[in-house]
Amino acid sequence: MGRPIVTIVGRPNVGKSTLFNRIAGKRISITEDTPGVTRDRIYAECEWLNKNFTLIDTGGIEPDTKDTIFAQMRIQAEIAIDMADVVLFMVDGKEGVTATDVEVAQMLRKANKEIILVVNKMDRFVDEDNIYEFYNLGLGDPVSVSSSEALGIGDLLDEVIAKFDDTMNTEDEDDSIKIAVIGKPNAGKSSIINRIIGEERVIVSNIPGTTRDAIDTKFENEGQQYTLIDTAGIRRKSKVSEAVEKYSVLRAFTAIERADICILVIDASKGVTDQDIRIAGYSHDNNKGMIVVINKWDLIDKDNKTFKEFTDSIRTNLAYAPYAPIITVSALTGQRMNKILNTVNEVYSFRNLRISTGVLNDILTEAVLMNQPATVKGKRLKIYYGTQVAVNPPKFLIFVNDKEIVHFSYERYLENKIRESFDYIGTPIVIEFRNRNEKNN
Numbered sequence: 435m436g437r438p439i440v441t442i443v444g445r446p447n448v449g450k451s452t453l454f455n456r457i458a459g460k461r462i463s464i465t466e467d468t469p470g471v472t473r474d475r476i477y478a479e480c481e482w483l484n485k486n487f488t489l490i491d492t493g494g495i496e497p498d499t500k501d502t503i504f505a506q507m508r509i510q511a512e513i514a515i516d517m518a519d520v521v522l523f524m525v526d527g528k529e530g531v532t533a534t535d536v537e538v539a540q541m542l543r544k545a546n547k548e549i550i551l552v553v554n555k556m557d558r559f560v561d562e563d564n565i566y567e568f569y570n571l572g573l574g575d576p577v578s579v580s581s582s583e584a585l586g587i588g589d590l591l592d593e594v595i596a597k598f599d600d601t602m603n604t605e606d607e608d609d610s611i612k613i614a615v616i617g618k619p620n621a622g623k624s625s626i627i628n629r630i631i632g633e634e635r636v637i638v639s640n641i642p643g644t645t646r647d648a649i650d651t652k653f654e655n656e657g658q659q660y661t662l663i664d665t666a667g668i669r670r671k672s673k674v675s676e677a678v679e680k681y682s683v684l685r686a687f688t689a690i691e692r693a694d695i696c697i698l699v700i701d702a703s704k705g706v707t708d709q710d711i712r713i714a715g716y717s718h719d720n721n722k723g724m725i726v727v728i729n730k731w732d733l734i735d736k737d738n739k740t741f742k743e744f745t746d747s748i749r750t751n752l753a754y755a756p757y758a759p760i761i762t763v764s765a766l767t768g769q770r771m772n773k774i775l776n777t778v779n780e781v782y783s784f785r786n787l788r789i790s791t792g793v794l795n796d797i798l799t800e801a802v803l804m805n806q807p808a809t810v811k812g813k814r815l816k817i818y819y820g821t822q823v824a825v826n827p828p829k830f831l832i833f834v835n836d837k838e839i840v841h842f843s844y845e846r847y848l849e850n851k852i853r854e855s856f857d858y859i860g861t862p863i864v865i866e867f868r869n870r871n872e873k874n875n
Contacts, residue, residue: 436869437486437488438485438487438488438519438520438598438599439487439488439490439517439518439519439520440480440487440488440489440490440497440518440519440520440521440522440594441489441490441492441515441517441518441520441521442454442489442490442491442492442522442552443492443495443515443522443523443524443538443542444494444495444523444524444525444535444538444540445494445495445496445525445532445534445535446493446495446496447494447526447831448524448526448554448555449524449526449554449555449581449582450492450494450524451476451491452581452582453522453524453552453554453565453579453581454476454478454489454491456581456584456587457478457480457482457489457591458478458480458489463468463743463762464755473586476490476491476492476505476650477489477490477650477651477652478491478650482591482592482594482595483591483592483595485595485598486566487594487595487598488652489720490517490694491667495534495538495541496534496637501778511831512755513557513700515542515545515547516545518547518549519547519548519597519598519599520547520549520550520594520598521542521545521547521548521549521550521599521782522549522550522552522590522594522651522668523538523539523542523549523550523552523573524552524554525551525552525553525554525566525568525571526553526554526555527553527554527555527556527564527568527578528555528564530564530567531567531568531570531571533855535571536571538843539573542573542574543739545575548597549573549574549575550574550575550590550593550594550597551568551571551573551574551575551577552576552577552685553565553576553578553579553592553679554579554580554581555569555580555581555582556578556579556580556585556586557580557582557583557585558585563565564571565578566836572725572848577589577593578592580752589803607725609659609660610652610659610660611658611659611660611661611694611695611778611779611782612660612663612693612694612695613660613661613662613663613665613693613694613695613696613697613778614662614689614690614692614693614695614696614697614717614722615627615663615696615697615699616689616690616696616697616698616713616717617693617698617699617700617701617710617713618701618707618709618710618713619665619700620699620701621700621701621729622699622729622730623699623764625729625754625765625766626699626727626763626765626774627651627730627766629768629771629774630653630662630767630771630774631653631662632805633639640789643717650662650663650714651663655775658779660775660778661792663689663692663693668700682715682761687716690716690717690720690722691720691780693722693784694722694723694826695718695723695724695725695778695781695782695860696714696723696724696725697724697725697727697774697778697786698710698714698717698725698726698727699711699727699729700726700727700728700729700748701729701730702729702730702733702744702762703730703733703734703763705744705747706747706748706751706752710751711752714726714752714755714758715754715872717755718754718755719863721827721861722827723760723781723782723784723827723860723861723862723865724755724758724781724860724861725758725774725777725778725781726752726758726759726760727763727774728744728748728760728761728762728763729763729764729765730764730765730766731762731764731769732764732766732767733764734770738777744762745760748760755862756791757853757858757859757860757861757862758779758860759777759781759859759860761773761774761777765769765824777860780859780860781859781860781861784828784856784857784858784860784861785825785826785827785828785860785861786825787828787856787858788822788825788828789822789828789852791819791820791821794820794821794822794830794852795819795820795850797852797855798817798819798820798848798851800851801848801851802817805847807840807841807844808828808841808844809855810839810841811839813834813836813839815834815835815839815840815844816834816835817832817834818833818834818835818870819832819833820832820833824864826859827861827862827863828858828863829862829863829864829865829866830852830863830864830865830866830868830869831866831868832848832865832866833867833868833869833870834867834868834869834870835869835870836869836871837867837868840859842865845865845867849863849865
């Protein structure tokens with residue numbers, strides 16, 4: 435079996451996201467006093483006493499709500515429960531048992547899962563008497579915690595791992611290709627993810643900003659493991675006013691840093707915007723692989739020049755990332771969606787491509803013969819030899835007589851010569867110059 439999955443559920447605003455962040459050890463899920471802030475499932479890889487597991491936070495469950503967003507949150511929570519090996523059902527120890535708690539408890543009993551009843555907000559010793567009321571839910575002995583004060587978390591985690599089956603894989607292994615889906619709000623990122631994985635794992639609506647958190651979705655295709663990170667839409671700073679959305683912007687950038695490859699989703703009906711350029715620049719600056727996906731291509735009136743004009747605009751505006759392949763798709767109709775994963779695989783293979791030292795030095799020698807470095811302050815750059823020192827991203831170390839006189843244009847020239855031989859589609863390559871007598875750091 436795979437790694438155990440632990441899902442946190444409960445009605446809105448009982449402290450699920452705070453508990454999630456305590457266990458995960460970092461601020462991943464948005465915590466705010468506004469009910470309904472955590473809308474989608476949030477994933478984190480966690481460890482307790484050498485047992486590794488996947489923790490999922492969910493939006494609050496409102497069993498009988500007619501509100502569209504809350505109804506979708508309930509569906510998301512039900513999916514997360516279905517995936518789970520252990521369910522943490524969180525209730526509010528200060529408020530006591532509510533009608534919603536009773537309905538959620540009935541739903542969980544039907545799910546036939548390992549359930550731990552977690553009574554939160556037990557901040558003081560005098561609150562302990564409140565725990566007895568929760569036996570009425572019929573879910574066994576409650577575990578009292580205060581997620582805000584970090585009380586009882588260790589005891590809770592002991593209970594969690596005690597419920598893991600011996601056949602579960604709790605070793606820390608993750609060889610998946612990590613893909614961050616990035617872009618402005620409402621460009622269709624969630625719809626693209628749903629098409630790729632074939633399941634509605636991310637809430638989709640036409641309300642900008644619906645996806646507020648970064649959501650990890652693991653799946654397999656033709657034997658290859660993937661982790662898709664759906665990020666909150668990134669708005670221009672001048673438009674980021676809510677505290678919740680500020681967290682979302684920071685999380686989107688964090689998702690880029692975690693990824694191997696970024697899929698930049700551009701709305702074809704709006705074209706390339708300044709914000710698209712900034713988002714792509716952040717990916718490039720972090721040396722991530724990049725694929726530009728033009729979504730909603732079915733909405734565009736086209737002639738034989740449309741594609742070229744659109745791609746020329748992208749190449750002009752993303753001049754720093756000429757390596758990024760461009761795909762036109764429609765998440766709505768499924769048009770060319772199959773090309774996305776094929777391109778991801780291609781980009782990932784180039785990110786992990788190694789060039790032998792001999793071949794690399796042949797390329798460098800030919801490049802210097804064709805175009806000698808310029809003289810800087812009376813001194814000419816001499817290139818002695820180069821070697822590849824890393825992959826994902828590819829990194830090359832070139833030893834020279836004086837790294838201070840390497841001009842950026844000559845560095846770009848050498849990069850282009852390497853690409854002429856090996857393409858490196860979809861990925862930046864890193865070139866570091868070092869003086870020949872300089873020691874490794």
